[in-house]
Amino acid sequence: MGYCRCIGRVAAAVLLLGILAGGAVRAADDPLAVSNALWDANNAHAIDAALALFADDAVLQLAPPRSTRYVGKAGIRTWLEENTAGHHHSEVVGTPQVAGDKATFTIELASDVFRAASISPVPFVIEIVVSGGKIKSFTAFPTAETNAKLARLSSPSPAAPAVTNPAAVVQQFSTAYNAGDAAAAVALFADTIHFKRDFPPLELAGKAAFRAQVIEVSITGHIHTEPGPVQVAGNTVTGRARVTNDFLRGIGIVAEADSTFVVENGLIVSWEIRQTPETLAAIQRATTGAAPTTPSAPPRTGGGGEASFIHRLGDG
Numbered sequence: 001m002g003y004c005r006c007i008g009r010v011a012a013a014v015l016l017l018g019i020l021a022g023g024a025v026r027a028a029d030d031p032l033a034v035s036n037a038l039w040d041a042n043n044a045h046a047i048d049a050a051l052a053l054f055a056d057d058a059v060l061q062l063a064p065p066r067s068t069r070y071v072g073k074a075g076i077r078t079w080l081e082e083n084t085a086g087h088h089h090s091e092v093v094g095t096p097q098v099a100g101d102k103a104t105f106t107i108e109l110a111s112d113v114f115r116a117a118s119i120s121p122v123p124f125v126i127e128i129v130v131s132g133g134k135i136k137s138f139t140a141f142p143t144a145e146t147n148a149k150l151a152r153l154s155s156p157s158p159a160a161p162a163v164t165n166p167a168a169v170v171q172q173f174s175t176a177y178n179a180g181d182a183a184a185a186v187a188l189f190a191d192t193i194h195f196k197r198d199f200p201p202l203e204l205a206g207k208a209a210f211r212a213q214v215i216e217v218s219i220t221g222h223i224h225t226e227p228g229p230v231q232v233a234g235n236t237v238t239g240r241a242r243v244t245n246d247f248l249r250g251i252g253i254v255a256e257a258d259s260t261f262v263v264e265n266g267l268i269v270s271w272e273i274r275q276t277p278e279t280l281a282a283i284q285r286a287t288t289g290a291a292p293t294t295p296s297a298p299p300r301t302g303g304g305g306e307a308s309f310i311h312r313l314g315d316g
Contacts, residue, residue: 031103031130032096038128038135039092039107045084051077055134063124063140068204068213078200086111086220091121103128106143113216116182119149150208166263167230170237173268174227180219186211190267197273199280221245237261240276251286255279 034053041050051073054060060070060079070076082088090107097104105126114120125141142150169188176184186207193210196203204213223245230239243255256279262270 029101029130029133031101031128032098034130034133034135035096035103035105035128036092039090042080042083043089047077047080047084050080053135054138055131055136058135058137060138061140063142063146083111086113086217093123101130103130112220113212114149116216116220117152119152122146122149166235166237166261167232169263169266169268170230170261171227174225174241177215177218178224180222182211182215182219185215188268189271190264190269192269194270195272199275218245221247235263237263251283253279253282253286255283 038050038053041053054073054076056073058072058076060076062068062070062079068079070079087110089110091110093106093108105128106123107126108121108123110121114122123143123145125143127137127139127141128135129137173185173188176188189207189210191207192205193207194203194205195210195214202213204210223243226242228240228242230237238258238260240256240258243257248255256276258274258276260270260272261268
């Protein structure tokens with residue numbers, strides 16, 4: 001009899017463990033639970049905790065003004081670092097909708113860029129797909145209110161001074177940039193501005209994205225540049241600048257970067273930045289104590305420009 005009771009207890013225990021394990025698996029696979037954990041970690045700026053919720057091959061697609069696509073954990077870590085630097089905070093509005101492995105949220109996002117433009121918070125619809133307890137995809141969509149608010153970010157800037165000399169245009173930009181005057185700085189760029197940076201890698205086009213991801217981010221990080229001599233060939237201006245901002249000051253580094261500007265009809269239509277190998281090595285040593293692993297081309301004699309380590313040095 002005692003033997004039977006013992007067997008019964010063991011069976012009950014096994015059954016209970018099975019129920020608990022099943023519940024744990026269901027909780028891990030629950031897209032709502034996983035998504036809520038992401039909001040909590042992101043708002044707490046707990047980058048590692050948030051990153052652990054994503055699958056290795058996850059894809060994250062943002063809505064305007066950033067419109068950036070991040071693939072894999074390395075890219076998504078960049079997004080999380082941007083959120084932390086830009087003091088992002090998301091509030092879920094209303095009741096999330098769950099259909100199978102997908103959870104759909106409406107959130108209100110506050111950030112330094114939106115606060116500076118007096119449009120914070122900005123609503124977005126977010127779709128999160130979860131598989132095996134990990135986020136496989138994260139997609140942001142704008143709403144009508146989103147578009148209305150973002151239109152204020154991309155509204156025409158004050159007219160730029162009527163200067164057509166390429167070097168003078170770049171100098172005016174540098175002055176406005178150092179003064180923290182986003183409107184005056186952006187006014188010197190064409191609506192179709194193409195921006196490219198080698199490290200951290202960033203390439204974008206269009207004035208709205210450029211203002212949000214480059215100008216506002218840099219100004220938020222208290223950037224200051226000291227352009228050196230420039231060279232002008234036709235409508236192209238190249239040169240090197242020394243750069244400081246909050247991140248660089250924190251690790252005791254003055255960065256150097258080469259820039260190439262292309263100016264047409266008094267407006268900058270293209271800006272490319274390449275960090276010097278010495279700067280990359282100094283940042284790598286200061287942050288990890290290791291030699292740099294990112295290959296770099298030899299420095300170019302380049303741009304009367306300004307370096308902007310956007311993802312690591314401030315965000316909006």
